[in-house]
Structure formats: structure tokens, C-alpha cells
Amino acid sequence: MFSVNLYCKLFPFKKFATDSTASLPFLYKDGLIFNPTSSECSKNQFFINFCSTVDVGSPELESGTATSAPKKKKISKKLAKESSYTISYLINTCGLSPEKAISASEKVHFETPEKPNSVIALLKKHGFSKTHIANLVRRRPVLLLSNPEKTLLPKLEFFKSIGVSKVHLGGTISRDPTLLTRSLENQIIPNYNYLKSVLLTDEKVAAAVKRTSWVFLEDPEKNLAPNITVLKELNVPQSCIILLLTHFPEAIMQKSDEFRASVSEVVEMGFNPLRSTFVLALHAISGKGNKMIWARCYETYSKLGWSKDDIYMAFRKHPNCMILSEKKISRTMDFLVNKMGWDCRMIASCPTVLFFNLENRIIPRCSTVHFLFSRELIKKDVKLSTVLLPTEKYFLEKFVTKYEKQVPKLYDFYEGKIGIEEL
Incomplete structure (x- = not known):
């Protein structure tokens, strides 16, 4: 939400006069007077005007009491002008909120639109929507200063060449724009070659990267390769390894010691490594987030009448029943048990119905x-x-x-x- 108080803290301004009928003072800059409460001044335009009134000679800036000068150095007029232009560009062209624009402007500065315009034009040409562009800039604003033809284009074309369609490219990249900061020759292509050796087809590699960018950002020899070796030692079929890597890559990309512990736990629960339920169970208990969900589901089923044996029976039949939302479980069980009269244990023997x-x-x-x-x-x-x-x-x-x-x-x-x- 638009916050004048936030701007006041970040950008000191000259008070010219106070309107007795308004709650905010007039602002003065280069012979122009602005009233931030005027209906003729939109929120974004007021913010841009507001930024342009930065008083670089303000004693607050020199004394270091202003929030925007933590190092107690005087901000040059050039920097103030550059910051104001950058922020207005981020708001009006990139679609960022004023607050996000302030944050992003701390990481990127420019006085003219030529370079960022060329970057945005390239992204639009490759199917990036306004939302994709806003998310990308918010997460990696420095990409606006990239060389679009030499730095960005080869990477975009590479991902399209392996099957990331134009429809999905913007969403995939904007979720983690770090992909565009990595070397094509030294990281992206080597990671692709390893993934292709495991997944066998470009279609599967594209599916994996659409799930998580980690598969291209981390060295596969660090965790992924050792974890796949663990699965192969248990004779987990290649098809199940592909299922895990394309649908639940975060599970197989855990730290090796954590992954081994998860595998041991699934084995102890009685899952057969030769069946797909083994990797589904591995996903359900992998990572702190899923472990918390698993515990919450266990508690929910217990409250609804399932015994420990019922819960583990259902988990072995359909592992994903332990990562459902509490609301989904409760509503379905309430209807089937309380309104239809079926025994709750009948549902435990057929957990598929919960989905x-x-x-x-x-x-x-x-x-x-x-x-x-x-x-x-x-x-x-x-x-x-x-x-x-x-x-x-x-x-x-x-x-x-x-x-x-x-x-x-x-x-x-x-x-x-x-x-x-x-x-």
C-alpha cells in the first residue's frame, strides 16, 4: 500500500508552506509547488515528484540521521537524480509497487531508458507477461542492465531448445531469474548434460526445470549424483528415479546425509524400492516443510478416529494422503463418515477417495x-x-x-x- 510516511523517511524534502486545510505540507522544487493531497496528482506521480524533491544538502543527510544515508556520506545530486529516475521507471515501466521500486533501486541505477528498454523488449518477445517482468525485476533488478543479445538471448534460446515452451518460459525464469545470471557454457549446459543422462529426454529435463531451477543452479556432483547412487544401490527403477526428479526434484536434491536418512526411514516403513510408492513416500517425508505437513496430517487423522495402524496403512497405499490439507481431509471425512455413515477405517483402506x-x-x-x-x-x-x-x-x-x-x-x-x- 502507498505510504507517504515511508517516503518521508527515505527521501528528505523541503517544506515550502503548510496548507491549513491539508494534513501534509506543500513541496517545493525548481519553482514548482506540489500538494500531495491534490486529486490531480495520482499516487505514483506524487511519489515520483516526491522523490525529485530530495534535498541533497539536507543537514539530516549530512549528519547521518536520515534512513537513506547509513554511511553518513553526502549523496550527490547525480545519485539523487539517478535514483529518482530509476524508481519512476521501475514503477511505470516494470510494474513494481512504490515500496518494491525503492528496494530494487538500491541494487540498480540508470539515467536513461535505452538499456532496460532493450531488455524488456527481449523478454516480451520471448513471451514474458507484465507479471513475469515485474517478478523478474523485483527479484533481480540488475538484469535490466544486462546485454540482451550477448547475455540473455543465448540462455533464453537454450531453454526453448530443450523444450521449455514460450508459454512456460516466462514463468520458469521469473520464479528464479538467477538462471539468467549463470554461465551458459560453464554451468547451464554441463548441468543439462548430466540431467539428460539421467532423464533421457529433453522433455523430462524441461519438466524438471519447470518444477525448480535448482537443477540448473547447483552442481549435480554435490548432492544430486550421490543421492541417485543411493537409489540405484537399492535397485530403484530408472522410471521411479525419473518420476522423483521430474515431479519432486526438491526431495532428491537434499543434502546427501539428509537424503540417506529419509531413504532409511522409508525402507523401515516397509515400502518396496521397486514400486513408485517408494519415491512418493520419500517425497512426503523429505524436507522440514513436508515433515511438518506429515505430522499435521497424522494429528488430523488421529482426531478423526484413525489408529496408528490405520494411518500407516493409508500412507503405504497412497503416500500423498499425508501431504493433504487439514481442511480437505476434514471436509471429506466429515461427509463420508458423519453424513453417509461409512466407517472411518473403510476410508483408511481406500485413501484414494480423499483426493x-x-x-x-x-x-x-x-x-x-x-x-x-x-x-x-x-x-x-x-x-x-x-x-x-x-x-x-x-x-x-x-x-x-x-x-x-x-x-x-x-x-x-x-x-x-x-x-x-x-x-
Whole structure:
């Protein structure tokens, strides 16, 4: 949010006069008077004007009491002018907020728009949106002073050549613009060669970098290669290693000692290294973030009636059930157990149902089956998996079309077009 107080701290200004009807003083610069409360002055324009009133001879600057002069050195007029221009450019051309522009201006300075304009033009040409450009500049403002043809273009073309499409290029780079600061010959290409040797295709390499830039920023010999060796020693299939690296690269790029500990934990839980659930479980317990989520899920399931054995059974069947949100778990369990009457342990034996959309799949199917129960058209011992796992076509044939003679409007009820009282 626009904060005048913040600008006052960062940019000392000359007080010319005080308007008794306004809460802020007029500002004076080069014979011009600005009233920051005027409706004719937009927030951004006021901010730009405000920056231009920096008093480089202010005693506050010389004494070091101003926030913008921590080293107690007098700011030159050239620097003040440069800073003001840079900030206005970052706001109006790059789309940064005033606060972010101030922060970015501490890392990059320019007096003319030629070089940053050429960089932005190149990014737009390669599919970067306004949001992508704003994020890139906010994270790496110094890139605005890069040589677009010699420094940036070869890297953008390289990533496009390995399959990072124009649609995804802006998002991939803007999430971590550090990629554009690394040497193409000395880091990016060597990392690509290693990744290609593991993942086998450019498509998989592109998938990995879209997940995380780490695969191109870190030396693979430091953690990635040793961790892959650990998996190969357990005879984890190449397909599972590819799955882990393309979908959950942060798990396999842990520090080697942490990765070994995670692997040992998964083995002790009884997961088979030859199956894909092994690497899914490895991802679920890897890193501090996922470990916290795992613990939170454990607590949630316990509160909802699962025993320790139930939780570990569900985890072995579908490891990702331990990285769901508490809200998702609670809403689904509440409907299936409290409203539909299924035993909570039945859900533990079929945790896949926790991933289905509650409104679009679970409620319509369960409501339809529950209605058929109430009319004694089907037996109540129908398994939860029989109701929720089949394809849409199979479910309709088994539970809707089959009973349309007895209940003509059953399909409309299933679609949510009518209520149960209209059947």
C-alpha cells in the first residue's frame, strides 16, 4: 500500500508552506509547488515528484540521521537524480509497487531508458507477461542492465531448445531469474548434460526445470549424483528415479546425509524400492516443510478416529494422503463418515477417495447411492471403492441408468438439477 510516511523517511524534502486545510505540507522544487493531497496528482506521480524533491544538502543527510544515508556520506545530486529516475521507471515501466521500486533501486541505477528498454523488449518477445517482468525485476533488478543479445538471448534460446515452451518460459525464469545470471557454457549446459543422462529426454529435463531451477543452479556432483547412487544401490527403477526428479526434484536434491536418512526411514516403513510408492513416500517425508505437513496430517487423522495402524496403512497405499490439507481431509471425512455413515477405517483402506473433488464427485455419487439404499433398490454393503473409484461411465451404468425405470428423474438428481423431494 502507498505510504507517504515511508517516503518521508527515505527521501528528505523541503517544506515550502503548510496548507491549513491539508494534513501534509506543500513541496517545493525548481519553482514548482506540489500538494500531495491534490486529486490531480495520482499516487505514483506524487511519489515520483516526491522523490525529485530530495534535498541533497539536507543537514539530516549530512549528519547521518536520515534512513537513506547509513554511511553518513553526502549523496550527490547525480545519485539523487539517478535514483529518482530509476524508481519512476521501475514503477511505470516494470510494474513494481512504490515500496518494491525503492528496494530494487538500491541494487540498480540508470539515467536513461535505452538499456532496460532493450531488455524488456527481449523478454516480451520471448513471451514474458507484465507479471513475469515485474517478478523478474523485483527479484533481480540488475538484469535490466544486462546485454540482451550477448547475455540473455543465448540462455533464453537454450531453454526453448530443450523444450521449455514460450508459454512456460516466462514463468520458469521469473520464479528464479538467477538462471539468467549463470554461465551458459560453464554451468547451464554441463548441468543439462548430466540431467539428460539421467532423464533421457529433453522433455523430462524441461519438466524438471519447470518444477525448480535448482537443477540448473547447483552442481549435480554435490548432492544430486550421490543421492541417485543411493537409489540405484537399492535397485530403484530408472522410471521411479525419473518420476522423483521430474515431479519432486526438491526431495532428491537434499543434502546427501539428509537424503540417506529419509531413504532409511522409508525402507523401515516397509515400502518396496521397486514400486513408485517408494519415491512418493520419500517425497512426503523429505524436507522440514513436508515433515511438518506429515505430522499435521497424522494429528488430523488421529482426531478423526484413525489408529496408528490405520494411518500407516493409508500412507503405504497412497503416500500423498499425508501431504493433504487439514481442511480437505476434514471436509471429506466429515461427509463420508458423519453424513453417509461409512466407517472411518473403510476410508483408511481406500485413501484414494480423499483426493476426489467433494462437490463434483463424492457428494453426487454418494447421494445417489444413499437414495438407492433408502428405496431398498441396492444393498447397504456396497463398498466405498465401488462407489467412488470407477469411471463416470461405469458408475452411471451401474447406479443410474440401471434404475431409471424405477426412478425416472434419477439422472437429474445425480446432476444436481433437482432435490431429493422431487424424486
